[in-house]
Amino acid sequence: MKSLDIAVKEYLTEVLPIREVEIHPYPGVESLPYFLRDSYDVRELSLLGTRLLMAIQRAGEKLPLANVRTQLQKMEAITGLPVVYVASAMASYERKRLIEHHVPFLVPGNQLYLPDLGLDLREHFRKPPLVDQEALSPSAQAIVIAALMQRPWRDECEATGLAGGLGYTAMTWSRATREIAGASIADVQTLGRARQLKFIHGPRETWERIRPRLRSPIKRTVWALSSVPEQAPSTRLAGLCALAAQSMLTAPRTTCFAFDLAGWKAALHSGWKELTGPDTGASEVQIWAYNPGVLENSPYVDPLSLWLSLQATSDERVQSALDELMETLPW
Numbered sequence: 646m647k648s649l650d651i652a653v654k655e656y657l658t659e660v661l662p663i664r665e666v667e668i669h670p671y672p673g674v675e676s677l678p679y680f681l682r683d684s685y686d687v688r689e690l691s692l693l694g695t696r697l698l699m700a701i702q703r704a705g706e707k708l709p710l711a712n713v714r715t716q717l718q719k720m721e722a723i724t725g726l727p728v729v730y731v732a733s734a735m736a737s738y739e740r741k742r743l744i745e746h747h748v749p750f751l752v753p754g755n756q757l758y759l760p761d762l763g764l765d766l767r768e769h770f771r772k773p774p775l776v777d778q779e780a781l782s783p784s785a786q787a788i789v790i791a792a793l794m795q796r797p798w799r800d801e802c803e804a805t806g807l808a809g810g811l812g813y814t815a816m817t818w819s820r821a822t823r824e825i826a827g828a829s830i831a832d833v834q835t836l837g838r839a840r841q842l843k844f845i846h847g848p849r850e851t852w853e854r855i856r857p858r859l860r861s862p863i864k865r866t867v868w869a870l871s872s873v874p875e876q877a878p879s880t881r882l883a884g885l886c887a888l889a890a891q892s893m894l895t896a897p898r899t900t901c902f903a904f905d906l907a908g909w910k911a912a913l914h915s916g917w918k919e920l921t922g923p924d925t926g927a928s929e930v931q932i933w934a935y936n937p938g939v940l941e942n943s944p945y946v947d948p949l950s951l952w953l954s955l956q957a958t959s960d961e962r963v964q965s966a967l968d969e970l971m972e973t974l975p976w
Contacts, residue, residue, distance in 0.1 A: 649701060650688070652753035653731070657692065660757060667691040671698060673724060681720055684708060690729070697759075698724060699751070702732040709972055710739060714748050729759065736849055742968045780860045781828065783934035785821040787811050787862075789830070789855055790949045791939045793848050798976065800844040801834075811936045812907070830855050848976040852949070861954045862903075862933040868920040869930045871912070880904075880912075880944075881937045884929065885963070887945040888955060891973070894966035901929040903937040903946050948974065 654666045671689040674682060681687075685700040700717055702708065708716075717728045730743065730750040740758070743750050749759045781789065791807045813821070822842055826833045830851050831844045844851055881887075884901035888894055904912055909932055913919065920927055931937075931954070939947040946954075948970050955963060 649731070649733070649753070652733075653690075653699070653751065656751075656753040657757070661692075668699070671724075677720065677723060681716060684716060685720075687720075689726075696726055698726045698728045699731045700728050702730070707976070710742050710746075710748075710968075713743075714746055717748060727759075734849065736853060736971070738968050738971050742972075745965075779858070781855070781858050782821065782824060783862070784811075784813055784817050785824040786859050787935035787939065788813075788818070788821050788842075789825060789851075789859075790947060792842065792844065793852055793949060794939055794947050796975070798848050800847075801841055802844075803839060803841045810941065811939070828855055828858060859953055861957070862935055862937070862950050863931045863954050864906075864934050865932050867930050867932065868923050868927045869912075869917050870920060870924065870927050871917045881946045882944055883931050883937065883946045883951065884954065887951055888963070888966050888970060890945065891948070892966035892969045894962060899923075899927070899929050901931065903931040903933050905933050905936045908936070 650668045653668060657666045668688055668690050671687045674687050677687065681700075684703070686703060688699045688701060690697045690699050698720065700720060713730055717730055721728045727749065730748060732750070732752055735750070735752050735755070740750070740752070740756060744758055747760050751757050751759075780786075788802075788807050788811065791811060792802045795802075807818075819840060822831075822833050822840055825831050825842060830846065831842045834841050834843050846854065881903050882890065882901065883903035885894065885897045886899075886901040889896040909930070912930075917930075919930075933950075937946045937950065939950065945951070952967055952971060955967060958964065
Protein backbone atom coordinates (compact mmCIF):
# COMPACT_ATOMS: atom_id res chain seq x y z
CA MET A 646 0.00 0.00 0.00
CA LYS A 647 3.06 2.27 0.02
CA SER A 648 2.36 3.80 -3.39
CA LEU A 649 -1.25 4.61 -2.49
CA ASP A 650 -0.13 6.08 0.84
CA ILE A 651 2.17 8.42 -1.07
CA ALA A 652 -0.57 9.34 -3.55
CA VAL A 653 -3.02 10.13 -0.74
CA LYS A 654 -0.44 12.18 1.18
CA GLU A 655 0.59 14.16 -1.88
CA TYR A 656 -3.01 14.89 -2.80
CA LEU A 657 -4.06 15.97 0.70
CA THR A 658 -1.04 18.25 1.20
CA GLU A 659 -1.67 19.72 -2.26
CA VAL A 660 -5.34 20.60 -1.75
CA LEU A 661 -5.41 21.31 2.01
CA PRO A 662 -3.50 23.95 4.01
CA ILE A 663 -1.65 21.30 6.01
CA ARG A 664 1.86 19.90 5.96
CA GLU A 665 1.61 16.70 7.93
CA VAL A 666 -0.55 13.74 7.00
CA GLU A 667 -0.02 10.49 8.89
CA ILE A 668 -1.08 7.13 7.44
CA HIS A 669 -0.33 3.83 9.17
CA PRO A 670 -1.83 0.36 9.65
CA TYR A 671 -5.01 0.29 11.73
CA PRO A 672 -4.14 -1.59 14.96
CA GLY A 673 -7.68 -2.84 15.48
CA VAL A 674 -8.09 -4.50 12.10
CA GLU A 675 -8.50 -7.95 13.69
CA SER A 676 -11.70 -6.75 15.37
CA LEU A 677 -13.35 -6.35 11.97
CA PRO A 678 -15.46 -9.16 10.46
CA TYR A 679 -13.73 -11.23 7.82
CA PHE A 680 -15.96 -9.94 4.99
CA LEU A 681 -14.76 -6.38 5.68
CA ARG A 682 -11.09 -7.37 5.85
CA ASP A 683 -11.56 -9.36 2.66
CA SER A 684 -13.17 -6.43 0.80
CA TYR A 685 -10.86 -3.60 1.89
CA ASP A 686 -7.36 -2.74 2.97
CA VAL A 687 -7.93 -0.73 6.16
CA ARG A 688 -5.51 2.07 7.09
CA GLU A 689 -5.65 4.81 9.72
CA LEU A 690 -5.39 8.45 8.63
CA SER A 691 -4.65 11.40 10.92
CA LEU A 692 -5.95 14.57 9.30
CA LEU A 693 -6.49 18.01 10.85
CA GLY A 694 -6.39 16.50 14.34
CA THR A 695 -8.98 13.88 13.45
CA ARG A 696 -8.51 10.11 13.27
CA LEU A 697 -10.14 8.51 10.25
CA LEU A 698 -10.12 5.06 8.71
CA MET A 699 -9.48 4.55 5.02
CA ALA A 700 -11.36 1.60 3.51
CA ILE A 701 -9.28 1.10 0.41
CA GLN A 702 -10.80 -0.72 -2.53
CA ARG A 703 -8.56 -3.64 -3.44
CA ALA A 704 -6.98 -3.63 -6.90
CA GLY A 705 -9.19 -5.35 -9.45
CA GLU A 706 -12.26 -5.25 -7.18
CA LYS A 707 -15.41 -3.32 -8.08
CA LEU A 708 -17.99 -3.32 -5.33
CA PRO A 709 -21.64 -2.24 -5.86
CA LEU A 710 -22.09 1.21 -4.34
CA ALA A 711 -25.01 0.01 -2.23
CA ASN A 712 -22.66 -2.55 -0.64
CA VAL A 713 -19.99 0.09 -0.07
CA ARG A 714 -22.35 2.32 1.89
CA THR A 715 -23.63 -0.56 4.06
CA GLN A 716 -20.14 -1.94 4.71
CA LEU A 717 -18.68 1.45 5.64
CA GLN A 718 -21.52 2.02 8.09
CA LYS A 719 -20.78 -1.38 9.64
CA MET A 720 -17.07 -0.58 9.91
CA GLU A 721 -17.81 2.78 11.50
CA ALA A 722 -20.17 1.20 14.05
CA ILE A 723 -17.52 -1.34 15.07
CA THR A 724 -14.51 1.00 15.25
CA GLY A 725 -16.19 4.22 16.39
CA LEU A 726 -14.15 6.12 13.78
CA PRO A 727 -15.28 7.94 10.63
CA VAL A 728 -14.57 5.80 7.56
CA VAL A 729 -13.54 7.11 4.13
CA TYR A 730 -13.91 5.01 0.98
CA VAL A 731 -10.70 5.21 -1.10
CA ALA A 732 -10.33 4.14 -4.74
CA SER A 733 -7.65 4.84 -7.31
CA ALA A 734 -10.30 5.65 -9.95
CA MET A 735 -14.02 6.27 -9.93
CA ALA A 736 -16.54 7.22 -12.63
CA SER A 737 -18.35 10.54 -12.25
CA TYR A 738 -21.74 8.86 -11.81
CA GLU A 739 -20.26 6.79 -8.96
CA ARG A 740 -18.95 9.91 -7.21
CA LYS A 741 -22.32 11.58 -7.69
CA ARG A 742 -24.11 8.60 -6.16
CA LEU A 743 -21.79 8.54 -3.12
CA ILE A 744 -22.29 12.28 -2.56
CA GLU A 745 -26.07 11.87 -2.76
CA HIS A 746 -25.86 9.33 0.08
CA HIS A 747 -23.26 11.35 2.06
CA VAL A 748 -20.63 8.61 1.82
CA PRO A 749 -17.13 10.07 2.44
CA PHE A 750 -14.66 9.14 -0.29
CA LEU A 751 -11.23 10.01 -1.64
CA VAL A 752 -9.87 9.56 -5.15
CA PRO A 753 -6.22 10.71 -5.13
CA GLY A 754 -5.74 13.47 -7.69
CA ASN A 755 -9.46 13.84 -8.42
CA GLN A 756 -11.77 14.47 -5.47
CA LEU A 757 -12.01 14.52 -1.69
CA TYR A 758 -15.45 14.43 -0.09
CA LEU A 759 -15.57 14.50 3.71
CA PRO A 760 -18.97 15.99 4.64
CA ASP A 761 -18.45 15.45 8.40
CA LEU A 762 -15.40 17.75 8.24
CA GLY A 763 -17.03 20.20 5.85
CA LEU A 764 -14.73 19.25 2.97
CA ASP A 765 -15.86 18.73 -0.61
CA LEU A 766 -13.00 19.38 -3.00
CA ARG A 767 -14.36 18.71 -6.45
CA GLU A 768 -12.39 16.89 -9.09
CA HIS A 769 -9.97 18.61 -11.38
CA PHE A 770 -9.42 15.99 -14.05
CA ARG A 771 -5.98 15.50 -15.52
CA LYS A 772 -7.20 14.73 -19.00
CA PRO A 773 -5.43 15.76 -22.18
CA PRO A 774 -7.41 18.61 -23.76
CA LEU A 775 -9.37 17.65 -26.84
CA VAL A 776 -8.47 19.74 -29.86
CA ASP A 777 -11.98 19.47 -31.23
CA GLN A 778 -14.88 19.30 -28.80
CA GLU A 779 -17.47 18.66 -31.49
CA ALA A 780 -19.58 15.53 -31.19
CA LEU A 781 -18.48 12.33 -32.84
CA SER A 782 -20.38 11.32 -35.94
CA PRO A 783 -23.18 8.77 -35.34
CA SER A 784 -21.14 5.96 -36.91
CA ALA A 785 -18.06 6.74 -34.80
CA GLN A 786 -20.21 6.97 -31.65
CA ALA A 787 -21.88 3.63 -32.40
CA ILE A 788 -18.52 1.94 -32.97
CA VAL A 789 -17.09 3.31 -29.70
CA ILE A 790 -20.16 2.14 -27.78
CA ALA A 791 -20.08 -1.28 -29.47
CA ALA A 792 -16.42 -1.59 -28.48
CA LEU A 793 -17.17 -0.62 -24.87
CA MET A 794 -19.98 -3.18 -24.69
CA GLN A 795 -17.79 -6.10 -25.76
CA ARG A 796 -17.84 -9.09 -23.42
CA PRO A 797 -15.11 -9.75 -22.56
CA TRP A 798 -13.45 -6.38 -23.11
CA ARG A 799 -10.84 -6.34 -25.86
CA ASP A 800 -8.69 -3.31 -26.59
CA GLU A 801 -8.27 -4.32 -30.25
CA CYS A 802 -11.30 -4.18 -32.55
CA GLU A 803 -11.63 -5.16 -36.19
CA ALA A 804 -14.22 -3.99 -38.68
CA THR A 805 -15.71 -7.45 -39.10
CA GLY A 806 -16.48 -7.58 -35.38
CA LEU A 807 -18.04 -4.14 -34.94
CA ALA A 808 -18.83 -2.26 -38.14
CA GLY A 809 -20.33 -5.31 -39.83
CA GLY A 810 -22.74 -5.92 -36.97
CA LEU A 811 -23.84 -2.29 -37.09
CA GLY A 812 -24.36 -2.40 -40.85
CA TYR A 813 -21.46 -0.11 -41.80
CA THR A 814 -19.39 -0.44 -44.95
CA ALA A 815 -15.60 -0.64 -45.03
CA MET A 816 -15.50 3.01 -46.13
CA THR A 817 -17.61 4.13 -43.16
CA TRP A 818 -15.44 2.06 -40.80
CA SER A 819 -12.27 3.66 -42.19
CA ARG A 820 -13.68 7.18 -41.80
CA ALA A 821 -15.00 6.46 -38.29
CA THR A 822 -11.71 4.96 -37.09
CA ARG A 823 -9.82 8.07 -38.16
CA GLU A 824 -12.32 10.18 -36.25
CA ILE A 825 -12.02 8.00 -33.14
CA ALA A 826 -8.22 8.10 -33.30
CA GLY A 827 -8.43 11.89 -33.59
CA ALA A 828 -10.25 11.94 -30.24
CA SER A 829 -7.10 10.47 -28.63
CA ILE A 830 -8.79 7.38 -27.20
CA ALA A 831 -7.45 4.82 -29.68
CA ASP A 832 -4.79 4.24 -32.31
CA VAL A 833 -5.40 2.88 -35.79
CA GLN A 834 -3.31 -0.14 -36.73
CA THR A 835 -2.92 -1.59 -40.20
CA LEU A 836 -2.64 -5.34 -40.60
CA GLY A 837 -2.21 -6.11 -44.26
CA ARG A 838 -5.20 -4.47 -45.92
CA ALA A 839 -7.24 -4.41 -42.74
CA ARG A 840 -7.42 -1.51 -40.29
CA GLN A 841 -8.24 -2.01 -36.64
CA LEU A 842 -8.64 0.12 -33.55
CA LYS A 843 -6.47 -0.34 -30.49
CA PHE A 844 -7.85 1.51 -27.50
CA ILE A 845 -5.32 3.27 -25.31
CA HIS A 846 -7.19 2.94 -22.01
CA GLY A 847 -9.54 0.50 -20.35
CA PRO A 848 -13.32 0.71 -20.91
CA ARG A 849 -14.18 2.89 -17.91
CA GLU A 850 -11.53 5.53 -18.62
CA THR A 851 -12.34 5.43 -22.34
CA TRP A 852 -16.00 6.16 -21.52
CA GLU A 853 -15.10 9.02 -19.19
CA ARG A 854 -12.76 10.58 -21.75
CA ILE A 855 -15.05 10.34 -24.77
CA ARG A 856 -18.41 10.99 -23.06
CA PRO A 857 -18.33 14.80 -23.57
CA ARG A 858 -18.27 14.16 -27.31
CA LEU A 859 -21.17 11.73 -27.33
CA ARG A 860 -24.75 12.84 -27.92
CA SER A 861 -28.22 11.42 -27.54
CA PRO A 862 -28.84 9.00 -30.42
CA ILE A 863 -32.45 10.17 -30.84
CA LYS A 864 -33.08 12.14 -34.05
CA ARG A 865 -36.85 12.40 -33.64
CA THR A 866 -39.73 10.77 -31.79
CA VAL A 867 -43.07 9.70 -33.27
CA TRP A 868 -46.16 7.85 -32.17
CA ALA A 869 -47.12 4.66 -33.93
CA LEU A 870 -49.55 1.77 -33.81
CA SER A 871 -48.92 -1.91 -34.50
CA SER A 872 -51.00 -4.98 -33.76
CA VAL A 873 -47.90 -6.96 -32.73
CA PRO A 874 -45.14 -4.39 -32.13
CA GLU A 875 -42.60 -6.89 -30.80
CA GLN A 876 -42.56 -8.70 -34.15
CA ALA A 877 -41.29 -5.69 -36.08
CA PRO A 878 -37.78 -6.14 -37.50
CA SER A 879 -34.95 -5.06 -35.17
CA THR A 880 -37.31 -4.16 -32.29
CA ARG A 881 -35.57 -2.84 -29.17
CA LEU A 882 -37.20 -1.40 -26.06
CA ALA A 883 -35.87 2.07 -25.32
CA GLY A 884 -36.44 5.15 -23.18
CA LEU A 885 -38.09 4.86 -19.77
CA CYS A 886 -39.44 1.41 -20.68
CA ALA A 887 -35.95 -0.02 -21.09
CA LEU A 888 -34.70 1.81 -17.99
CA ALA A 889 -37.60 0.61 -15.83
CA ALA A 890 -37.06 -2.98 -16.96
CA GLN A 891 -33.46 -2.83 -15.72
CA SER A 892 -33.87 -0.79 -12.53
CA MET A 893 -36.29 0.00 -9.71
CA LEU A 894 -37.98 2.77 -11.73
CA THR A 895 -41.74 2.42 -12.15
CA ALA A 896 -42.63 1.41 -15.70
CA PRO A 897 -44.36 4.09 -17.79
CA ARG A 898 -47.83 3.54 -19.22
CA THR A 899 -46.70 3.62 -22.84
CA THR A 900 -44.15 1.37 -24.50
CA CYS A 901 -41.14 2.87 -26.22
CA PHE A 902 -39.17 1.32 -29.08
CA ALA A 903 -36.06 2.43 -30.96
CA PHE A 904 -35.20 2.01 -34.65
CA ASP A 905 -32.67 3.48 -36.98
CA LEU A 906 -34.08 4.93 -40.20
CA ALA A 907 -33.70 1.70 -42.15
CA GLY A 908 -35.29 -0.29 -39.33
CA TRP A 909 -38.20 2.15 -39.10
CA LYS A 910 -38.86 1.89 -42.82
CA ALA A 911 -38.89 -1.90 -42.47
CA ALA A 912 -41.30 -1.60 -39.52
CA LEU A 913 -43.67 0.57 -41.56
CA HIS A 914 -43.48 -1.96 -44.37
CA SER A 915 -44.34 -4.77 -41.91
CA GLY A 916 -47.54 -3.11 -40.70
CA TRP A 917 -46.66 -0.28 -38.31
CA LYS A 918 -48.65 2.92 -38.81
CA GLU A 919 -47.24 6.33 -37.88
CA LEU A 920 -49.75 8.58 -36.09
CA THR A 921 -50.03 12.34 -35.80
CA GLY A 922 -49.94 12.14 -31.98
CA PRO A 923 -50.61 9.96 -28.93
CA ASP A 924 -53.55 7.59 -29.18
CA THR A 925 -55.01 4.61 -27.34
CA GLY A 926 -52.69 1.62 -27.68
CA ALA A 927 -50.01 3.66 -29.45
CA SER A 928 -46.32 3.24 -28.77
CA GLU A 929 -43.62 5.86 -28.62
CA VAL A 930 -41.01 5.32 -31.33
CA GLN A 931 -37.54 6.83 -31.27
CA ILE A 932 -35.74 7.18 -34.59
CA TRP A 933 -32.03 6.86 -33.86
CA ALA A 934 -29.01 8.18 -35.71
CA TYR A 935 -27.46 4.71 -35.59
CA ASN A 936 -28.47 1.09 -35.23
CA PRO A 937 -29.92 0.56 -31.72
CA GLY A 938 -29.03 -3.15 -31.90
CA VAL A 939 -25.52 -2.83 -30.44
CA LEU A 940 -26.40 -5.73 -28.12
CA GLU A 941 -27.45 -8.43 -30.54
CA ASN A 942 -29.23 -10.73 -28.09
CA SER A 943 -30.90 -8.15 -25.88
CA PRO A 944 -34.50 -6.91 -26.04
CA TYR A 945 -33.23 -3.49 -24.90
CA VAL A 946 -31.02 -0.83 -26.41
CA ASP A 947 -27.52 -0.84 -24.96
CA PRO A 948 -27.10 0.86 -21.55
CA LEU A 949 -24.61 3.50 -22.74
CA SER A 950 -26.89 4.73 -25.53
CA LEU A 951 -29.83 4.56 -23.14
CA TRP A 952 -27.89 6.70 -20.65
CA LEU A 953 -27.09 9.23 -23.37
CA SER A 954 -30.73 9.38 -24.47
CA LEU A 955 -31.95 10.16 -20.92
CA GLN A 956 -29.06 12.09 -19.37
CA ALA A 957 -30.79 15.48 -19.80
CA THR A 958 -33.88 14.34 -17.86
CA SER A 959 -34.35 16.45 -14.74
CA ASP A 960 -36.43 13.87 -12.84
CA GLU A 961 -34.31 12.70 -9.88
CA ARG A 962 -35.93 9.25 -9.99
CA VAL A 963 -34.75 8.80 -13.56
CA GLN A 964 -31.25 9.99 -12.71
CA SER A 965 -31.11 7.57 -9.79
CA ALA A 966 -32.24 4.73 -12.06
CA LEU A 967 -29.56 5.69 -14.60
CA ASP A 968 -26.94 5.47 -11.85
CA GLU A 969 -28.31 2.07 -10.94
CA LEU A 970 -28.09 0.98 -14.58
CA MET A 971 -24.47 2.11 -14.89
CA GLU A 972 -23.56 0.11 -11.80
CA THR A 973 -24.49 -3.08 -13.67
CA LEU A 974 -21.61 -2.58 -16.11
CA PRO A 975 -18.68 -4.93 -15.35
CA TRP A 976 -16.20 -2.05 -15.55
